[in-house]
Amino acid sequence: xxxxxxxxxxxxxxxxxxxxxxxxxxxxxxxxxxxxxxxxxxxxxxxxxxxxxxxxxxxxxxxxxxxxxxxxxxxxxxxxxxxxxxxxxxxxxxxxxxxxxxxxxxxxxxxxxxxxxxxxxxxxxxxxxxxxxxxxxxxxxxxxxxxxxxxxxxxxxxxxxxxxxxxxxxxxxxxxxxxxxxxxxxxxxxxxxxxxxxxxxxxxxxxxxxxxxxxxxxxxxxxxxxxxxxxxxxxxxxxxxxxxxxxxxxxxxxxxxxxxxxxxxxxxxxx
Amino acid sequence: xxxxxxxxxxxxxxxxxxxxxxxxxxxxxxxxxxxxxxxxxxxxxxxxxxxxxxxxxxxxxxxxxxxxxxxxxxxxxxxxxxxxxxxxxxxxxxxxxxxxxxxxxxxxxxxxxxxxxxxxxxxxxxxxxxxxxxxxxxxxxxxxxxxxxxxxxxxxxxxxxxxxxxxxxxxxxxxxxxxxxxxxxxxxxxxxxxxxxxxxxxxxxxxxxxxxxxxxxxxxxxxxxxxxxxxxxxxxxxxxxxxxxxxxxxxxxxxxx
Numbered sequence: 285x286x287x288x289x290x291x292x293x294x295x296x297x298x299x300x301x302x303x304x305x306x307x308x309x310x311x312x313x314x315x316x317x318x319x320x321x322x323x324x325x326x327x328x329x330x331x332x333x334x335x336x337x338x339x340x341x342x343x344x345x346x347x348x349x350x351x352x353x354x355x356x357x358x359x360x361x362x363x364x365x366x367x368x369x370x371x372x373x374x375x376x377x378x379x380x381x382x383x384x385x386x387x388x389x390x391x392x393x394x395x396x397x398x399x400x401x402x403x404x405x406x407x408x409x410x411x412x413x414x415x416x417x418x419x420x421x422x423x424x425x426x427x428x429x430x431x432x433x434x435x436x437x438x439x440x441x442x443x444x445x446x447x448x449x450x451x452x453x454x455x456x457x458x459x460x461x462x463x464x465x466x467x468x469x470x471x472x473x474x475x476x477x478x479x480x481x482x483x484x485x486x487x488x489x490x491x492x493x494x495x496x497x498x499x500x501x502x503x504x505x506x507x508x509x510x511x512x513x514x515x516x517x518x519x520x521x522x523x524x525x526x527x528x529x530x531x532x533x534x535x536x537x538x539x540x541x542x543x544x545x546x547x548x549x550x551x552x553x554x555x
Numbered sequence: 556x557x558x559x560x561x562x563x564x565x566x567x568x569x570x571x572x573x574x575x576x577x578x579x580x581x582x583x584x585x586x587x588x589x590x591x592x593x594x595x596x597x598x599x600x601x602x603x604x605x606x607x608x609x610x611x612x613x614x615x616x617x618x619x620x621x622x623x624x625x626x627x628x629x630x631x632x633x634x635x636x637x638x639x640x641x642x643x644x645x646x647x648x649x650x651x652x653x654x655x656x657x658x659x660x661x662x663x664x665x666x667x668x669x670x671x672x673x674x675x676x677x678x679x680x681x682x683x684x685x686x687x688x689x690x691x692x693x694x695x696x697x698x699x700x701x702x703x704x705x706x707x708x709x710x711x712x713x714x715x716x717x718x719x720x721x722x723x724x725x726x727x728x729x730x731x732x733x734x735x736x737x738x739x740x741x742x743x744x745x746x747x748x749x750x751x752x753x754x755x756x757x758x759x760x761x762x763x764x765x766x767x768x769x770x771x772x773x774x775x776x777x778x779x780x781x782x783x784x785x786x787x788x789x790x791x792x793x794x795x796x797x798x799x800x801x802x803x804x805x806x807x808x809x810x811x812x
Contacts (some may be wrong), residue, residue, distance in 0.1 A: 331749075349709075350708070350712055351709045352711065352712075358612075369711075369715065370686045370708065370711035370712045371712075372713055372714025373713070374712065375712055375713070376708065376709065376712040378705045378708075380703070380705045383703035383705040383709075384703075384705045384706055384708075384709040385705050385706075386706070386710075386711075386724065386727070386728075387807065388730075388804045388805045388807075389804075397710070397715075397723075397751045398713040401710075401713065401714050401715040401723070403712055416740055429804065429807065431807060444710075445709075446712075446713070449712075449713045449714050456710065470641075521645060531570050
């Protein structure tokens with residue numbers, strides 16, 4: 285922890301976006317920004333969800349926090365620090381099921397990768413890996429290779445591997461979008477449990493509104509790009525695990541859906 | 556359907572036996588055995604050469620040239636291929652030469668290399684190294700550049716520095732491409748060695764094939780050709796065995812390794 289919360293100073297937020305703009309190289313700055321003037325703050329320990337149509341720059345926002353891409357305008361702070369490249373403190377769970385895993389390593393070795401590159405001994409790596417294997421429910425699959433696992437299990441490995449690097453913040457880029465509906469539901473439930481058990485700050489990107497309401501304490505709705513921005517942030521004040529048959533759940537989904545539809549309609553009128 | 560009739564290797568054995576029988580028939584009744592010696596005659600010719608020691612010596616000489624050229628070529632090509640795959644600058648530096656030498660087969664360089672490096676071992680080893688390096692480099696580079704950004708970024712987000720990303724993700728991830736490249740290069744080494752030994756050598760399988768014509772010993776030619784094929788087959792099998800044992804975890808998913 286960088287600064288312990290004293291009586292006066294509020295804790296440093298996990299992530300601060302301050303007037304962030306993003307143009308990809310080759311484009312003139314300011315001409316066709318993907319993101320423009322985007323500001324939002326994610327407090328420590330929050331489950332924060334970004335929902336929006338594809339092409340709204342949600343993934344770009346995550347990549348900026350991960351440090352694999354750099355914003356062209358504004359500031360982004362993680363735990364009060366300017367982001368300078370990828371770092372184990374900011375973990376990332378990718379949408380791709382096949383690519384992010386190291387197919388030549390077993391489940392346990394994949395999960396122990398973070399501790400291992402941090403210089404921990406083999407036995408320490410194994411102990412840490414085992415802890416997260418148990419946490420994500422992969423006990424009994426330690427010695428398997430990724431090709432022997434189902435899609436859902438592969439995403440569990442990704443989550444466990446990210447957790448094992450002991451990050452302060454985890455970024456999720458539509459991690460369950462490529463899974464079947466049943467597996468997705470199971471993993472959504474598991475993820476809120478893992479979040480509560482670890483206390484990690486979660487920033488989760490999705491285009492699925494129900495998923496957003498199922499997971500997030502706050503759900504930020506993004507407008508369609510170019511010049512995408514956050515149009516509104518909803519507080520989802522429902523207890524976990526959430527019940528999607530609850531009428532308040534349905535109300536929240538409807539409200540966000542209405543927002544996105546209005547956004548789409550206004551886009552039509554402009555064009 | 557037919558696969559269930561008998562085990563798969565039995566089909567292969569059957570087809571080899573058929574070819575041998577057709578060959579025997581052809582050389583007995585259809586063609587002058589002077590030009591097409593029968594399988595048994597070839598075997599006798601091989602036995603003759605074995606007794607004299609020329610065959611085993613030639614096998615050793617040819618294999619030594621192939622293996623050393625192949626290993627030297629790979630040792631040079633893998634680092635260059637990795638660099639080309641990683642760095643766009645390295646790619647642009649090497650690209651023009653790749654696109655030029657693609658069309659210059661090793662065989663076209665035989666005489667030049669003899670002038671440069673003499674008729675001894677050096678010219679043959681360098682020739683095979685050239686043929687190998689080209690294939691292995693292109694395969695390695697394409698292996699590196701086809702590694703998904705997600706894989707590399709995943710490693711970085713787990714705390715790996717660039718050196719760790721290179722050693723612990725890039726190299727294992729492109730090992731299948733290196734392996735396949737080396738396998739293809741091994742095959743082309745046999746092609747090159749036969750040609751090189753015909754032009755300038757005092758031993759080797761290519762030398763036997765070439766000099767047998769002076770004595771009109773077509774059976775020796777056949778023996779050397781068959782030994783060349785069998786050697787290639789055997790080394791390829793050994794390479795596959797290595798892939799299936801030591802490198803197994805890296806090569807999973809490589810078709811037909």
